[in-house]
Amino acid sequence: MRFLHQWKKLLILLVLVTGVIFSMSLMSSSPVDFNAEVKPIFNKKCITCHGGVKRQSGFSLLFRADALEINKSGKAAIIPGDPGNSEMIRRLSLTDPEERMPYRHEPLSDKEVSTLKQWIKEGAKWGDHWAYVPVEKTEVPKVDNWFFGVTGGKKWVHNSIDAFTYARMQEQGLNPSVQADKASLLRRVSLDITGMPAPPAIAAHFLQDSRADAYEKLVDTLLASPHYGERWAATWMDLARYADTKGYERDDWRSIWRYRDWLIKAFNENKPYNEFLIEQLAGDLLPDPGDAEFLATAFHRNTMTNDEGGTENEEFRTAAIIDRVNTTWEALMGTTFSCVQCHSHPYDPFRHEEYYKFMAFFNNTRDEDTYNDYPLLREYHNADSIKYQKLKKWLQENGKDREKELTRFVKTQEPAINSIAADQLTNSALTDTKWLVLRNKGVARIANVELTNRSQVIYRYIAWKPGGKWVVHLDKPDGPVLQSINVEDSKGSWKIASFTIPPTVGAHHLYFTYTNANLKTPEETGLQFDWFFLTNPFPGKGRPGYDTAQKYFFDLLYAKDVTITPIMMDNPAELFRPTHVFERGNWLVKGKQVQPDVPRSLGSLPANAPRNRLGLALWVTDKKNPLTSRTIVNRIWEQFFGQGIAETLEDMGTQGIPPTHRELLDHLSWKLMNDYKWNLKTLVKEIVMSATYRQDAKLDRNAQEKDPFNKFYARGPRVRLSAEQLRDQALAVSGLLCEKMYGPGVFPYQPDGIWMSPWNGASWKKSDSCDQYRRALYTYWKRSSPYPSMITFDGTTREVCSPRRIRTNTPLQSLTTLNDSAYTETAQHFAYRMQSLGGENLKQQIGKGYELAMYKPITPEKMDVYVRLYYNALKRFAASPGKAKLMSGSNKGMQDAKTAALVVVAGAMMNTDEFITKN
């Protein structure tokens, strides 16, 4: 009995212990992960009706605060810790289809409901999406020593990248591939780093170099090549929506190539990525910005300008501002922000109002969709640039307080009032919605002009007839006369002139009246204005050199030999433009006024950052910004491997495709900011030095089944070349490439009849000699009609930011490389090269051609294919010398059947998969 009692005690103890252990095990079971388990249910089943767009019954699951509110039903959907009383759980579990949620859709599974219950029980904690959490240092996975027999027992892992990819491969039951052969690696890394095959000298050096660090030396050489900057600028131009025209209907010429050249230089100088972004977003707001800083800001002047007659300038200015906001997010921060324009983000933590707070950073710029794309940077050359330096120096010595204002005006002709600001028009008009014109007895007003300390008016105009009299009145059409100007006839061309007005204090309306007896009908236009600049008279009157300095000032305003580039510049205080919320995204329905700010879910402006674009740029490049470094790392990775670590480069939000190697992405992002100090060449080197990158690209059956898209990197990248790489490679291999850098867009061969823009006489005039054979990134880019072969190979029109090119494989691409004269010509020159470098023997010639392109000897099987094609062609051309002449090209000494047959072979080789693919 006693024993039994003890036994009972023991049993109770045992039960208790078991119970404790059991409950401990329950307690230690990990809590529900909001991001991994809860948010996907919300996104899939709930958020369409209860999110940022629709908020049925007042209930939204976008933010925790919203989700916990009492809803229209008077009940709270979610009561943290109390699933039993949470209305959401009740509604999810009902059977009546009219009451059960999701309304009229499949009910949630039991497992989903219990996940939600458990999550509420645990306090309904909200989790942040991975991409919205600042980048933390990531631990590199430990890799047990793994040996790869073929490479002689060396550890496969070469750098930290490999540790991450190797760990994932192991999880997937995959093994890494051997290193690619030297020739393939040479071609791959050259195309990747410089966008074109390495020149023969560099190639030969590497192929003969048997030292252990030969590959690293090659990588360093390629990174130091000026072609590196060209290749990466070309990539950035898609993001920056770079084009040589303004877009929309007229799609007229725009001079913005200096920005492209700035990009090339920035990449080549290896400008740290944070500075690279700061200058592009806010170079104009840096202390003492020079030409280079202004040129960088052309990034956001690549927005389109609408010159179509009758279009509302404010509408298209607003469209440009919105584009800047969207591009900043998509290109620099891998986030689609554009939905927030109309409503709170359907899935991601951004509120409607936050869009406009962000827009406020951009909304105060000087550009107003004017015909001339103002503000423009004016870069002077030769004598003009000496005049500029002299003027600047004279001002420093004789008018220090005016120097900044006046040199800036000479450089930019800003801040001027554009004539399209005029209103209250009588017998005057905003012609074509571009310029203010006055007819006989015309009246017009410029409202609210600040006159304090501004007694000189400089203006740009056209007068069509002599004898015009223009009177400027204060406050009323018949108010006090500030000045009466006998307008000098400019004979229909633009002129700049000036006059003075009596010193006046405060902001006033200026009324213009105009009379001209030489205008015979009331319809005839007498005077047209572009802009007005109000300032004080030129300083330093009476000091030595005054007349010359003032002459230089006006000479420079007139200078014809200037290179212009649209740039960013903020409004002066009196032209400040407030920003309002656009109700439901409609720019005409303005809601409450907002101040510039960043979305709360992504932190706040850094301490001491000004509340303007510069402050914004500092926030974008702050190490705490979770998106910037991840976005650029992901983008650069994609250029090497054909896909991003997160495939949706444009969207790392909750609707984007989750990254395959999140820790690797974070690891590289951390290193980029902290270890590499934003140095992109170091990042590129880390990637190409990895064993992951250097693998052979062949697929085996296992890999094909387990990883058809190479998402786990158990083999090297194998991707079709981009439109740019294809052109550059063809030019390089054929020896036609013109290595000239920089300058305005060029016009290589293009078939007739491609450009037929209405209202725009622009025509494609083929460039001369060397310029025909420039790298693809220099090709003139017309938005409404881009270079055909670029578009065929997945280039975009660059109307808006294109964050990712989607590769396609179409017959039109085949037709392009087979038949486009630009490619036919490269085939001809490729054949000439085979002849001149390959010697007399046909096989040697073909072998040489193959080696020029692939850096390795041709296999006998492939040789056989080309030799057969050659003799087939030779037979035909021998019988038809006329065709041989046509096929062999313009080189007179080579218009024979043999050359023609070799051109056919060269053309075929340039169309093979291995030629147009990075292997």
Next chain:
Amino acid sequence: MSRNNHRIYREARDTSLELVTRRLFFKDCFLGMGGMALGSLLGGCNWLGAKDGTADVFNSANPLLPRAPHFPGKAKSVIYLHMAGAPSQLELFDYKPDLARLDGQDCPQSLLEGKKFAFIRGVPKMMGPQANFKQRGQSGAWVSDHLPHFATVADEVSFLKAVQTDQFNHGPAQLLMHTGTPRLGRPSMGSWVTYGLGTENNNLPGFVVLTSGGKFPDAGKSVWGSGFLPSVYQGVQCRGEGDPVLFIKDPAGMDRDLRKASIEAINEANKLSYDEFKDPEILSRISQYEMAYRMQISVPDVMNINDEPDYIHEMYGTKPNKACFANNVLLARKLVEKGVRFVQLFDWGWDSHGTDENLAIDYGFVNKCRSMDKPVTALLLDLKQRGLLDETLVVWGGEFGRTPMQENRDGKTNLFKGRDHHTEAFTIWMAGGGIKQGTSFGETDEIGYAAVSGKTTAFDVQATIMNQLGFDHEKLTYQFQGRPFRLTDVQGRVIHEIVG
């Protein structure tokens, strides 16, 4: 279900089956075959994964594979005749005798207050119809004397007389009409259709664009662009002069047999690369080169209208070897006959402001009508006589309408009679492809200024076109910028009133 529906449904089902078969074939080939035939191995991996109608259907390995729509559609193809510049509805279909009485009077303030026009400033004068109207056919449709041929086929069409837009500039209005937004960057209707249906004829593009020579539409190539869809879905411009399709012609000195030999060599080399790399993308490339060769043979053939009989040329009023509207209309018929899904025609010169003689409503416009009247009528008759009208949807229209007022640019009366751009009402008609015959939907007020009933928009027209092809316009979507986009964005209603 009508017999026609049965047939289309069967075709759709067969297409799906064929797809599955091909896929299996592809898989077998890929895994098992040593001596692989360089045949048309059209492989696909992704698209069968699409679970419902709202998922993306893009298949990168073979994006143009034929696919079944959401439901059996009445129309197999579309010919969209766009009169760029916007023809005047008041001189063609929207007969307003009351407007004639007001001719020359000042436009009442009530019509101007709060309104904005592209060029009209101040107070313009009203301008009566500059054409004579009669009722035509059984339906009694009003058609003016400017279209004597079309008047004979008025019973074939459904008019939409109260179409509205909110864009009064050409570029944005054309974009809205064809891409569902006045801004650049979205795919055009033909791109959506090709994305949804693939292409039936492997030797021809699925979406062909024909322009009448001279100028492109104001919105440029974006009106047939693919926007955010992969570029493979953009319209392929076929040209009346030069190469019919860009780069379709062999280089000088290359004859057809040699081209064939060279493509065979390319593909043999590719086959060797495939043996080495086993990358399925290489197989896809092989089939693209084969298709390119087939296009080289078939496109010039299709694009050549010279072998059409004389009576057809006479009927359409063609001009030999010129890029002109009449030739394009005939070409359009040939293309749909060969299985092209979407043929988009752009004519130009319809912007009758009255700023010069060619843009005068009583001169240049009349000439434009003459050059359009005959071929368009011929198209309807020709399609009908071939039994193709039932399955070919023909759409005719501009991007907006014209004002009942005479234009006074910058407040001055124009030199010639003309009308400004007008957003509040214009006419579009549709025929064939399951559209009712001889009806009219929508009405404007007594002077043709504003729509008063049966208002429709570009989105409705798009929804209706998609419906006739078998698509629920709300379900054909593509994921972009974090959300599913569709042609009609968040709007659009199928105009059931004209659907047969």
